[in-house]
Amino acid sequence: MRFGGTVELHLHMDICMSFEAVAALDPTIDADTYRREFVGPERFDSLVAFLDSTEGHVELLQTERGLRTCMRDLRAQLAVDDALHAEARFAPLRHIEGDLSAREVVEIVVEEADVWQRGGLSCAVILCTLRHYSEAESIETAQLATALHTDDLPVAFDLAGDEAGYPLATHLPAFEVVRDAGAPFTVHAGESAGAESVREVLDHLQPRRIGHGIRAVEDPDLVARLVREGVHLEACPSCNVQLSVVPSMAEHPIDALAAAGVSIGISTDQRGITDTTVTNEMRRLVDAFGWDRAVLARRQLDALEAAFVTEPKRAALRERLVESWA
Numbered sequence: 001m002r003f004g005g006t007v008e009l010h011l012h013m014d015i016c017m018s019f020e021a022v023a024a025l026d027p028t029i030d031a032d033t034y035r036r037e038f039v040g041p042e043r044f045d046s047l048v049a050f051l052d053s054t055e056g057h058v059e060l061l062q063t064e065r066g067l068r069t070c071m072r073d074l075r076a077q078l079a080v081d082d083a084l085h086a087e088a089r090f091a092p093l094r095h096i097e098g099d100l101s102a103r104e105v106v107e108i109v110v111e112e113a114d115v116w117q118r119g120g121l122s123c124a125v126i127l128c129t130l131r132h133y134s135e136a137e138s139i140e141t142a143q144l145a146t147a148l149h150t151d152d153l154p155v156a157f158d159l160a161g162d163e164a165g166y167p168l169a170t171h172l173p174a175f176e177v178v179r180d181a182g183a184p185f186t187v188h189a190g191e192s193a194g195a196e197s198v199r200e201v202l203d204h205l206q207p208r209r210i211g212h213g214i215r216a217v218e219d220p221d222l223v224a225r226l227v228r229e230g231v232h233l234e235a236c237p238s239c240n241v242q243l244s245v246v247p248s249m250a251e252h253p254i255d256a257l258a259a260a261g262v263s264i265g266i267s268t269d270q271r272g273i274t275d276t277t278v279t280n281e282m283r284r285l286v287d288a289f290g291w292d293r294a295v296l297a298r299r300q301l302d303a304l305e306a307a308f309v310t311e312p313k314r315a316a317l318r319e320r321l322v323e324s325w326a
Contacts, residue, residue, distance in 0.1 A: 001286060001293060004325030005084040006278045007303040007317075009186075010211055010234035010267035012128075012160075013074050013088035013109075014095070015057045017272050021073035025060045040273040044243050047192040048162055050273070057272060062098035064108055071112035077271060078121060081278045082324065084317055085307050088113065089126035089158055092144060093137055106144050106155070114153055122317055124154040124308040126186065129174060131161035138174035146181035154308040156184040158211065164193040168200055175205055184308045186211055186234065191245055195219040202231070209234060209306050214245070216262075217253035227261040232306035236269035238276045238284060255289040258299070265303030266296075297325040 019034040029037075037056050044050040060066050071088070078086050088109070095105045109125055116123045127145045129138040142157050149155040157178045159171050178185045187205060190198040191212035198216045201207060202225065213233040216222045226233070235254045246252050258264050266285070268276050285291050304317055 003279060003282055004082065004297060005300065005321050006081045007084060007265065007300050007307060007321065008078070008081070008086045008267045008278055009209070009265055009303050009307060010236055010269055011086060011088055012090060012270045013070060014061050014090040015054045015270040015273050016074050016077070017057055017060070017070055018073055018077065021069050022060065025066055025069055038272055039275050040242060042242065047243055048165070050243050051162065053273060058094050061095050062100070064100065067095065067105065067108045068112055071109060075116055075119075075121065077277065083121060083278070084320055084324070085122040085304065085309065086116075087124040087126055087156070087308060089128050089160075091128040091130055091141070091160065093129075093133070093141060102140065103144060106148055110148055110153060110155065117153060122309060122313060124156055124184075126156045126158045128158045128160040129171060131159065131163055131166035131171075133171075135170050135173055138171045139177055142174035142177040146178060146183045149181070149183045151310050154184055156186065156308050158186050158188065160188045160211070163188060163191060163197050168204060172204060189213055190215040191240070191243075195222050198222060202229070208232060212236065212240070214240060214253045214257065217256055223257065223260050223262060230263065232263040232265065232302060233257065234267055234303075235264050236267045237281055239269035239274045242274050249284050249288040252288065254285070258295070263302040263306065264299065265306065266299050293325065297321075300325070
């Protein structure tokens, strides 16, 4: 099956590096070492085990050269997916072990994202705070997002990390900073924790988008609420299988959620550790659920409608997307 253009909303750029990028930053790393230390196993026992595995990537991204290499490598990967719009997210406070300040880290990534846009790839940058961070660290991240956000190149805010182990309440003041500034945001929920995590986020934050959110399927009333409130789910199927959130691709809730009318897109989450692309994800969904081109195109359009872009840019992207899938 031939695919069209893609829209990827859930993409942790700092755990996506290819072997070529890693070897450029550390020539002592050969292909076998890369596979062993930078690509995850077929299965992790838990989200916490996965989070522990990200250190190798992040250690290489403590310098300007590392960050620019990562962003340029990711741009090349997105080109292979025929990406029309992509949103790169990362936690800036994980990248200040060298000489860079958190603001400098974000400015470097935003500069590279601007190069993406000048080259024809629409994009946004999303700054993640992490569940185990303090209130002050979350507010610092939120303030960076609001300070650097523009309509031309949106800088949004996100809460990621171990949702089952740390409360949402710690981070509510940071979301208030973002909302008061009128900046965009998303939030991880319904991945390592169940439907109640999704409901909590909806009740407290009223987001347009939720990262993952797939365990909402455990509560039919919650699924109906997602449809009613028009909340988009940023689904990452292979990652969910790898992190043992679901037993297999064939048992992934994406098909049931889409059939129920939930707006839902297709993303990779972490291309490096999961060793996937959006194109691979679409092939796996075709194999698992028999999705045809119309269904796959609908998922891209769902993602575009939830993307952090201005309405004129959304309209232009919609025209390109529809043409690419025609």
